[in-house]
Amino acid sequence: MTEAAPIKQIRRVLITGASGFIGGRLCEVMALTGTYTPRAFVHSTATAARITRFPIEFTIGDLRDGASVDRAVEGCDAIVHLARGEGSVMRAGLENLLQAAVRRKISRFVHISTVAVYGNLPPPESVSEDAPIRHCDNLYGREKLGQEKRVLKHARTRGLPVVILRPPNVWGPYSHFSLEMVQKIRKGTLALVSNGSNPCNLVHVDNLVEAIILSLWKPEAVNQVFFVTDNPVITWKQCLEDQAALVKNSLPHVAEADLLVPPPERVWRESFKATPRVLVSGELRQQLRRIPLIRIVEEKLYAGFQSLSASTQQSLRSRLTGGSVPVVTRAASAARFVRDGLHFTQLRSVAHSSEKARRMLGYTAPVRYEEGMALLEAWLHYARQLPA
Amino acid sequence: MSDAKSNSSILTAERKTGSPASPIRIAIVGCGSITEGAHLPAVLASPEVQLVGLVDTSENRLRSLKEKFGPQIPGFRDYKELFDKVDAVVLALPNFLHASVGTEFLKRGIPVLCEKPLSVRKAESVQLCEAAKSGGVVLAVGFVTRFFPSTLLTRHLLETGFLGQLHSFDYEFGTAGGWETASGYNLSRETSAGGVLAISGSHFLDRMLFLFGDVDVVRFLDDSRGGLEANCIAELLATGSGRRLPGTVTLSKTHRLDNRLRIVGEKGVIIVAEGQTLSVTYFPSGSDLRQEIFMSSSVPGAPEQDYFRLQLEDFVRAIREGTSPGVTGEQGLKSAALMEECYAKAERLDEPWCDATIHYFPRALPAQ
Numbered sequence A: 001m002t003e004a005a006p007i008k009q010i011r012r013v014l015i016t017g018a019s020g021f022i023g024g025r026l027c028e029v030m031a032l033t034g035t036y037t038p039r040a041f042v043h044s045t046a047t048a049a050r051i052t053r054f055p056i057e058f059t060i061g062d063l064r065d066g067a068s069v070d071r072a073v074e075g076c077d078a079i080v081h082l083a084r085g086e087g088s089v090m091r092a093g094l095e096n097l098l099q100a101a102v103r104r105k106i107s108r109f110v111h112i113s114t115v116a117v118y119g120n121l122p123p124p125e126s127v128s129e130d131a132p133i134r135h136c137d138n139l140y141g142r143e144k145l146g147q148e149k150r151v152l153k154h155a156r157t158r159g160l161p162v163v164i165l166r167p168p169n170v171w172g173p174y175s176h177f178s179l180e181m182v183q184k185i186r187k188g189t190l191a192l193v194s195n196g197s198n199p200c201n202l203v204h205v206d207n208l209v210e211a212i213i214l215s216l217w218k219p220e221a222v223n224q225v226f227f228v229t230d231n232p233v234i235t236w237k238q239c240l241e242d243q244a245a246l247v248k249n250s251l252p253h254v255a256e257a258d259l260l261v262p263p264p265e266r267v268w269r270e271s272f273k274a275t276p277r278v279l280v281s282g283e284l285r286q287q288l289r290r291i292p293l294i295r296i297v298e299e300k301l302y303a304g305f306q307s308l309s310a311s312t313q314q315s316l317r318s319r320l321t322g323g324s325v326p327v328v329t330r331a332a333s334a335a336r337f338v339r340d341g342l343h344f345t346q347l348r349s350v351a352h353s354s355e356k357a358r359r360m361l362g363y364t365a366p367v368r369y370e371e372g373m374a375l376l377e378a379w380l381h382y383a384r385q386l387p388a
Numbered sequence B: 001m002s003d004a005k006s007n008s009s010i011l012t013a014e015r016k017t018g019s020p021a022s023p024i025r026i027a028i029v030g031c032g033s034i035t036e037g038a039h040l041p042a043v044l045a046s047p048e049v050q051l052v053g054l055v056d057t058s059e060n061r062l063r064s065l066k067e068k069f070g071p072q073i074p075g076f077r078d079y080k081e082l083f084d085k086v087d088a089v090v091l092a093l094p095n096f097l098h099a100s101v102g103t104e105f106l107k108r109g110i111p112v113l114c115e116k117p118l119s120v121r122k123a124e125s126v127q128l129c130e131a132a133k134s135g136g137v138v139l140a141v142g143f144v145t146r147f148f149p150s151t152l153l154t155r156h157l158l159e160t161g162f163l164g165q166l167h168s169f170d171y172e173f174g175t176a177g178g179w180e181t182a183s184g185y186n187l188s189r190e191t192s193a194g195g196v197l198a199i200s201g202s203h204f205l206d207r208m209l210f211l212f213g214d215v216d217v218v219r220f221l222d223d224s225r226g227g228l229e230a231n232c233i234a235e236l237l238a239t240g241s242g243r244r245l246p247g248t249v250t251l252s253k254t255h256r257l258d259n260r261l262r263i264v265g266e267k268g269v270i271i272v273a274e275g276q277t278l279s280v281t282y283f284p285s286g287s288d289l290r291q292e293i294f295m296s297s298s299v300p301g302a303p304e305q306d307y308f309r310l311q312l313e314d315f316v317r318a319i320r321e322g323t324s325p326g327v328t329g330e331q332g333l334k335s336a337a338l339m340e341e342c343y344a345k346a347e348r349l350d351e352p353w354c355d356a357t358i359h360y361f362p363r364a365l366p367a368q
Helices: A021-033 A066-073 A087-103 A139-158 A176-187 A205-217 A236-247 A264-279 A282-288 A292-306 A310-321 A332-337 A341-347 A355-361 A369-382 B002-016 B033-045 B059-069 B095-107 B122-135 B149-159 B196-212 B307-321 B329-344
Strands: A012-016 A037-042 A057-060 A078-081 A108-112 A162-166 A169-171 A202-204 A224-227 B024-029 B049-055 B088-091 B112-115 B139-142 B166-174 B215-222 B231-238 B245-252 B260-265 B268-273 B279-284 B291-294 B346-348
Touching: A012 A021, A021 A037, A021 A205, A057 A066, A066 A087, A078 A087, A078 A205, A087 A139, A108 A139, A108 A205, A139 A162, A162 A205, A169 A176, A169 A205, A176 A236, A176 A341, A176 A369, A202 A205, A205 A355, A224 A355, A236 A369, A282 A292, B024 B033, B024 B307, B033 B049, B033 B059, B033 B088, B033 B307, B049 B059, B088 B095, B088 B307, B095 B112, B095 B122, B112 B122, B112 B307, B122 B139, B122 B329, B139 B307, B139 B329, B149 B196, B149 B260, B149 B268, B149 B279, B149 B291, B166 B196, B196 B215, B196 B231, B196 B245, B196 B329, B215 B329, B329 B346
Parallel strands: A012 A037, A012 A078, A037 A057, A078 A108, A108 A162, A162 A224, A169 A202, B024 B049, B024 B088, B088 B112, B112 B139, B166 B245, B215 B346
Antiparallel strands: B166 B260, B215 B231, B231 B245, B260 B268, B268 B279, B279 B291
């Protein structure tokens, strides 16, 4: 495997997804601190206004176009890959970038992944990034997991020096996550699940940028995977109540059990299974009997059912109801929260630790929660998300 | 210039004899997004002009537009090939090329409809205006919002004292993102020459001068860090008609603002929302009423006109009749001078979310 290039050689850094929220802040920090020269790879010129404030270098292209990727990589010493997109961008785009990185002898390839590679409900052992990933039931996480495998394959087979960072929800000014919370709390569509006692895995964008910068030059980082999180970890209760205080709105509460519905891919199957159970339930039949016509039909069917043998009745009942599984009804007040991912993510009980990043990279997570919140509040006012 | 005079005289003569004027031969120089979305459709729709060519240094852009609008349209890589082929041009190049290329056409007597802004530099605008004036050639500036009925209506209401004594005005326009440009000229100061003030704000600066007369820049704040400003706030003082009217202009390319002009007077408030082209909204003082005001010639609910075509045909009329276009070079010069004054007075907007944590990063960087 190729050794990482000496630190002094890393100067120009290609940043994919540079016009995004994290890429934008990374460009800002690089431009303001001056040690690295960012080359911003942008797919659209329409959304790059934030980084055009700085006299930095731009390259316009599409990751799916190998030629434009190669032009973008030429002359760079390192790459930070933040771009997202549809499947072809995530797969063919990444492959183009990795191939160009190998061809151009890139000294460091920092790939931004996600804690979602562990799925919607990560196992307890995923406190550490060394925990094996057995199953990922999160679509985005599965795509990112595929990306991680692709990146590590290039490290293994082509000698590309890579670093993989796995942040949780990234918050701060310009954060979609922060904006989403504020907007939903204002509308009353975001609730606190089970009193918000689970850990809220967050990383402030500046803390993630610190980890990216360290990953660009620390020799220990090569071919490692790191969680990057804030420290200390706060609860969802604190997170959401603090956001609610910003918008001066109350926060509804919902019980964990009320959110337990099947994932989207199982909705049809579960519905087909549940419908006979509801139809033969005593509660429904009691209501339907108030309609005279239905009462006559139902009495005839019931009489026919009673004429069957006891074992046949039991067998039929079992097939219709699916055995002894009770029909779960959900509190009507919780229905409007069920489809929102921000409620399911509150069910995650694991606090991912960035201890490895601290130990190997010297990651400090310098922006504390209170400082980050004060800056977020100032930006929300500026961006007209809160009244002046 | 003799060529210019002969061109103009032919066109004017046709008009004077009453015979139907033949379409004037026009080319569009610069094939970016504004040409694709506005100028080219307007040119193709108007019987007043005949398209004789598109110009762009990018073969891909030429091919793309020809595929979309017609393979028979002649394409040129060099605008100089057009000097003897056109009666007029629409100049839709990146801002930094307006002065040099526009002057070349004007000096050859070829009228120019220059996409806004004329320039963000007063000296470049002067150069263009002098080239037009010395040759007696029409120079029009593409501030298309001037052709909105709501702009003319607002000016009419102000001139007739509809609001009584004016107290203040403020204008806001902000979107999360801006134009998708074909060339990427809007990514750097070298090619764009200005940020949100020049790109989004220049339309209003022109309208403001049209509505209120001369304007002084009291203070200008922006968020440029050596590049292009994405946000800015201009505090202004309109001094036209012997009054001193304070105003504010707030612009953003990072987030949405209220996107309207508000004029406050003693009798009430007028609001003109961005994109409100046909009417203005009036809120009388001390009343809960809200009134939509239209020009008597307007039909509420009527379909929008193609304002780029109106602008183009106004340009053609000015060429044929020897009159002033709707927006003259001199008016473009005034707004350019105002932008230059803003940039000269620029102070940095306070952005604690950008600066307050920067001191943490040096310790994460490798030792130099």
